[in-house]
Amino acid sequence: MDILISGLLLGGTYALIAMGLNLQYGVARIMNLANGEMLVLGGLAAFWLFVADGLSPIATVFLVAPLAFAGNWLIYRLLIRPLVRRAKTQGQLDVDSILSTFGMSFIFVGLMVTIHGEYFTYSYLADPFSILGTTVAVNRLVAFIAAVAIGAAICFWLYRTQSGTAVRAVSVSTEAAGLVGINVERVSAFAFAIGGAVTAVGGTLISTFITLDASMGVIFTMKALIIVIMGGVGDIRGAIIAALLLGLVETAVATIIDPGLTLVAAYVIFLSVLLFRPQGLFGRRAS
Amino acid sequence: MDRRSVLRAACTWAAAAGIGALAVTSALAEDTVKIGVVSHKTGPLAGGEAVTHTPNIEMWVKQVNDRGGLKVDGGQKKIELIDYDDKTNPAEHIKAVQRLATQDKVDFMLSPYGTGFNVAAAPIYAKYGYPLIAVSAITDKIPELASRFPNMFFTLGSTTGFVEGARDTLVGLRDAGVIGNRIAMVNVADAFGIELADVARPMLTEAGFEIVYDKSYPLGTPDLSPIIKGAKAAEPDAFVAWSYPPDTFGLTEQAIIEDLDVNAYYTAVATAFPAFSAKFGSKIEGNLGAGGVNPDTPAMQAYREEHKAVTGKEPDYWASATYYASLQILEQAIEGVGTLDRQAVIDYIKTHTFDTVIGPVSFDENNNSERYWSVGQWRDGVFRAVADTGMGDSVKPVAKDGWN
Numbered sequence: 001m002d003i004l005i006s007g008l009l010l011g012g013t014y015a016l017i018a019m020g021l022n023l024q025y026g027v028a029r030i031m032n033l034a035n036g037e038m039l040v041l042g043g044l045a046a047f048w049l050f051v052a053d054g055l056s057p058i059a060t061v062f063l064v065a066p067l068a069f070a071g072n073w074l075i076y077r078l079l080i081r082p083l084v085r086r087a088k089t090q091g092q093l094d095v096d097s098i099l100s101t102f103g104m105s106f107i108f109v110g111l112m113v114t115i116h117g118e119y120f121t122y123s124y125l126a127d128p129f130s131i132l133g134t135t136v137a138v139n140r141l142v143a144f145i146a147a148v149a150i151g152a153a154i155c156f157w158l159y160r161t162q163s164g165t166a167v168r169a170v171s172v173s174t175e176a177a178g179l180v181g182i183n184v185e186r187v188s189a190f191a192f193a194i195g196g197a198v199t200a201v202g203g204t205l206i207s208t209f210i211t212l213d214a215s216m217g218v219i220f221t222m223k224a225l226i227i228v229i230m231g232g233v234g235d236i237r238g239a240i241i242a243a244l245l246l247g248l249v250e251t252a253v254a255t256i257i258d259p260g261l262t263l264v265a266a267y268v269i270f271l272s273v274l275l276f277r278p279q280g281l282f283g284r285r286a287s
Numbered sequence: 288m289d290r291r292s293v294l295r296a297a298c299t300w301a302a303a304a305g306i307g308a309l310a311v312t313s314a315l316a317e318d319t320v321k322i323g324v325v326s327h328k329t330g331p332l333a334g335g336e337a338v339t340h341t342p343n344i345e346m347w348v349k350q351v352n353d354r355g356g357l358k359v360d361g362g363q364k365k366i367e368l369i370d371y372d373d374k375t376n377p378a379e380h381i382k383a384v385q386r387l388a389t390q391d392k393v394d395f396m397l398s399p400y401g402t403g404f405n406v407a408a409a410p411i412y413a414k415y416g417y418p419l420i421a422v423s424a425i426t427d428k429i430p431e432l433a434s435r436f437p438n439m440f441f442t443l444g445s446t447t448g449f450v451e452g453a454r455d456t457l458v459g460l461r462d463a464g465v466i467g468n469r470i471a472m473v474n475v476a477d478a479f480g481i482e483l484a485d486v487a488r489p490m491l492t493e494a495g496f497e498i499v500y501d502k503s504y505p506l507g508t509p510d511l512s513p514i515i516k517g518a519k520a521a522e523p524d525a526f527v528a529w530s531y532p533p534d535t536f537g538l539t540e541q542a543i544i545e546d547l548d549v550n551a552y553y554t555a556v557a558t559a560f561p562a563f564s565a566k567f568g569s570k571i572e573g574n575l576g577a578g579g580v581n582p583d584t585p586a587m588q589a590y591r592e593e594h595k596a597v598t599g600k601e602p603d604y605w606a607s608a609t610y611y612a613s614l615q616i617l618e619q620a621i622e623g624v625g626t627l628d629r630q631a632v633i634d635y636i637k638t639h640t641f642d643t644v645i646g647p648v649s650f651d652e653n654n655n656s657e658r659y660w661s662v663g664q665w666r667d668g669v670f671r672a673v674a675d676t677g678m679g680d681s682v683k684p685v686a687k688d689g690w691n
Contacts, residue, residue, distance in 0.1 A: 002516060010510045109329050117328070117337035119557075121536050123566050128544045137512070137544045209540065210509055211533040213334040215375070219507050247510075254513035259504040260476055 003252045005134045011247025012144035013206060015151055017220050018227035018239045020199030023154070026234025027171040027191035030080055031094055033101040035224055036217030037108035038196050040120075042068065042203025043212040044112055047120035057124050057208050058142070064204050065197050072196025076189045079104070084188070105217060112214035121211045139208040146205050150198055151240050158236060167191055171234040199224075226266070230273045232283025241281055245269065319367035320357050320627065322348075323387035324397040325408070330375025334532060336400040338560055339423065339606045342598035344368070344397060347614040349597055358622045369393055377407050384408050388415040394627045395617060402426055403478060409436045418620070418633045420613040423606055425449060425479070427486070433654040438633050440616075440650055442609050444659040444676060449577065450486045452661025452674035454494050456575060456684050457525055457551060461496075465686040466550045471500035471523035473514055473538070475531050483529040483555065491527075499523055506531065515541040525551035532557035535576075536566060543570055543690045550686040551575060559605035559663055559670050571665050573687035578605025579663020579672030580645075581680045590644040604663055604670035612643035646678070 021035045032038075042064050049055035049063075079100060087093035125139040158164040169177040170187045178184045203220075206212070227246060231238025246266055253265040273281065324344060327336045348366050351357060356365035369391050373380035380399065387393045388411060396412065398421045399405055405424035412419040413436040420440045426432070427446045432439055460466045470491060474484035484503065491498060500521035504514055511534060518526055526549045528538050535557040542552065557563060558576020580587060582604075590611060594602045602608060619642070620635045621627070640649040648656050660672035664684050673684040 006510065006512055006516075013509060113329055113333065117333060117341070119334045119532055119536070119560075119562055121562050121566050123540070123568075126540050126544060128546065135545055137540070140510075209537075211536040213533075215329045215331060215333050216507075251510065251513055254504070254508075254510075255517065259473075259502050259508065259514050259517070262508060263505045 001132055002134050003248070003255050005131055005136060006255075007248035007251035008244060009136060009140045009144045009247070010251055011244035012147035013140070013210075014223065014227055014243035014246050015147045015240050016143060016202030016205060017199075018224040018231070018243050019147075019151060019154065019236060020195040020197070020202065021221075021224040022228045022231065022234070022236055022239040023191045023195030023198065025228060026236075027167050028076070028080075028188040028195070029084075029090065029093060029174070030076075030097045030101070030192060032192075032195075033098055033221055034105035034108055034217070035101075035199055036219065036221035037105045037112075038068065038072070038199045038217075039203035039206070039220045040112065040212050040214065040217045041108060042200035043120055043207030044115060044203075044214070045200075046204040046207045047122055047212075048116065050122050050124060057204055061146070061201050061204050064200050068200035069193045069197040073189055073193035075104070075196070076192040080192065081185065081189070084185070105221075109214055109217065115214075117214060119211050119213050120207055122208075124208045126209070137209060139205075143205040143208070146201070150201070151236070154194075154198070154236050163187075226270050228280075230270055230280055232280025235280070235282035238280055238282030242273075318364055320359065320364045320395070320621075321367050321369060321391060321393040322395050322397065323369045323371075323384075323391060323393035325371045325373050325380055325383040325387065325399055327375040327400055327404075328372035330373075332375045332401050332404075335423075335556070338562070338603050340397075340400050340610055342594060342600060342602065343607060343611045343614060344370075346594055346597040347611065347618070350593075351618060357618065359626055361625075373399075373404075375401075377404065380404055381407060381411065384411045388417070395621070395629070395632075397617075398422055398424070398613060405439075406432065409439050412436070413438050416629045416633070418617070418629065418636055420616055420636070422610045422613045427482075429655050430653045437654070439654060440636060441653075441655045442613055442648065442659070443606055444661060445655075446482050446486050447490075448659070448676045449661050450483060450490055452676070453487065453527065453553060453575075454490050456553075456662045456674045457491070457496065457527075458494055460525070460551050460684055460686065466524040468495060468497050469499045469522065469524045470496045470527060471518035471521050471525070471549075472498050472527045472529075473500070473518065474503050474529035475506055475534055476503040477506045477531065479556070480529045480531065487527070487529070504534070506534075508534065508537075511537045512541050512545070514538065515545045515547055519545055519547050523549055525549050525553070527553045528555065530555050530557075532560070535563070539563075539567060539571065539574070543567070546690060548689070550688075551684075552687050553662075558665075559603045561601040561603060564665060564668060564670075570690045572667070572691075573685060574665045575673070575684065575687075576663055576665075576670070577661070578603070579660040579670055579674075579681070580604050580608055581660070581672055581678070582669050584646070584680075586644045586646070605660070608644050609659070612641075612645045612648060615643045616641045616648060 024032045045064050046057040046060045049060050083096040127138045128135045129138045166182045174184050227242045231242035250262040254262050327333045352365045356363040371383040396417045400423045402424045405421040418438050429441050474480040500518045535554040553575040555577040559578035620632045624631045624635050640647050658677035660675040662674035663670040664673045672681040675681045
């Protein structure tokens with residue numbers, strides 16, 4: 001029971017890390033290497049407002065979400081769209097977007113170091129809460145609930161609304177989507193901005209229980225990449241399932257076998273997914 | 288374009304980005320003493336460097352320049368600081384040190400943050416004859432390193448000295464009837480954590496303790512609750528974690544949530560940080576950790592006030608003061624010699640006793656200063672030394688009484 005609950009909570013954390021990148025890479029087709037920095041930026045906002053003004057990170061979420069949405073939309077319009085327009089193939093776009101977002105990640109790190117070069121650590125809702133006999137931290141539980149809400153909202157949007165259908169159409173094929181009258185550029189910009197906002201909000205929530213610092217983004221980018229690739233690029237359900245799976249397996253290994261083997265376990269599942277289902281759990285086979 | 292060329296492009300970019308190291312020059316007067324430092328402004332160790340090293344350098348340079356500069360060559364010369372970022376990357380670090388020595392031709396260099404970086408940079412300091420007064424470098428290889436690099440000095444103690452401090456603290460608590468024999472021990476699976484755990488395992492067993500839980504966890508583990516749950520299930524009397532900053536915070540938060548009921552709770556790096564007590568407040572009363580200082584000496588009190596006034600933040604209760612002491616040693620040695628002759632300064636450091644914020648410092652035949660605090664305990668918002676080597680001013684440790 002311990003393993004199930006702790007594992008699900010950790011999976012929720014991983015889902016927060018990966019859902020944004022899934023939208024950005026799956027729909028907007030931008031391999032955003034500054035994804036982790038966006039997450040840490042959300043965490044820095046929470047830390048900064050909490051320490052300076054005593055603002056609750058939950059309130060910060062509602063501040064960070066629109067700001068990150070606007071910021072990412074601008075990034076897409078100003079920095080990414082020229083790349084999309086000039087790229088002749090998806091491969092070319094991948095290279096260009098990796099290079100430019102990699103550069104962007106340095107800018108973000110530099111920015112954050114000048115704001116606060118030390119650890120972003122504070123205490124918020126670090127209280128015990130008992131579920132079915134298992135003690136969990138309230139801040140983790142809040143993050144999990146938020147992850148469920150965000151995941152459900154995105155799924156509802158993608159699978160039950162017209163604009164969501166358009167987004168999925170773009171993720172399947174930009175050409176075909178354009179042919180049926182979808183404004184591919186707008187949908188992509190929107191997906192990129194939503195993805196950035198989800199990531200930043202994730203960072204805000206995660207900062208309540210993980211000590212972040214300005215340079216830590218790359219760790220989250222790596223984790224997000226693993227989860228997105230495991231789940232299948234462009235399928236939000238895949239990312240959520242992969243995140244939960246990773247959380248459960250890591251917690252099970254840490255509890256039953258040895259905490260030292262959690263990373264090994266994570267990469268073993270990752271490798272086996274790549275070996276036996278290279279398109280990812282929910283991915284489409286390349287045609 | 289295939290995946291490989293994507294990767295290649297990414298790598299090329301990474302390399303290109305690395306070259307543009309950041310240079311900050313504070314004064315450009317003609318006749319200055321150039322002092323170089325390669326610091327981790329970004330990367331995994333940036334958070335620690337920003338607490339322990341950077342503010343001290345800022346404060347020291349300001350103090351020396353405010354009083355007119357270093358007394359050399361019959362006059363006074365202001366310090367010009369040249370500072371590069373290495374992104375916590377050893378290869379970048381070496382390149383930047385080389386650059387300081389050969390292109391900027393700095394007169395002296397300050398020591399880097401982290402044992403690995405001190406050891407990695409030592410050959411270059413030795414090659415160009417720079418004194419290296421290492422602070423954030425704790426190792427059992429001091430005699431070997433000192434014989435290979437006669438320009439290298441050590442101030443913060445050895446791994447064994449550190450673990451001995453922790454052991455003596457635990458033995459003291461056991462003799463006082465505060466704890467029993469059962470110890471839960473965990474460590475971060477990274478250089479310093481592994482080294483400390485390897486030294487501690489036989490040492491604690493030999494002292495009659497029973498290690499009832501002994502696990503390691505990878506650096507950056509996002510959820511440390513299985514570890515605290517596991518340790519709690521082993522019903523220990525004391526909990527010892529050879530941890531790094533993020534996990535020192537994470538383990539302690541989980542210990543509070545799980546109400547890990549031990550009468551001795553030890554975490555290593557970052558327990559001495561002001562951020563640690565800012566985060567946990569009164570809950571960490573009685574927590575043990577690496578470091579500690581004697582906050583009662585007039586020199587230490589003056590230092591802490593000055594640090595706060597100049598940099599706007601509190602120094603930590605461990606290596607901050609020692610790092611500042613290393614700057615004082617360099618300053619006194621340069622002025623003692625009266626010129627910028629580096630070999631003369633090295634000889635001066637070897638043969639003299641220096642009056643510093645942590646008391647008098649001198650170096651033995653292994654270039655090692657055998658005066659350092661090794662374990663501290665949070666008492667009423669101050670992290671007081673409860674174990675030391677050669678200091679003799681530690682207080683007795685007391686029981687940790689719950690997480691309130």
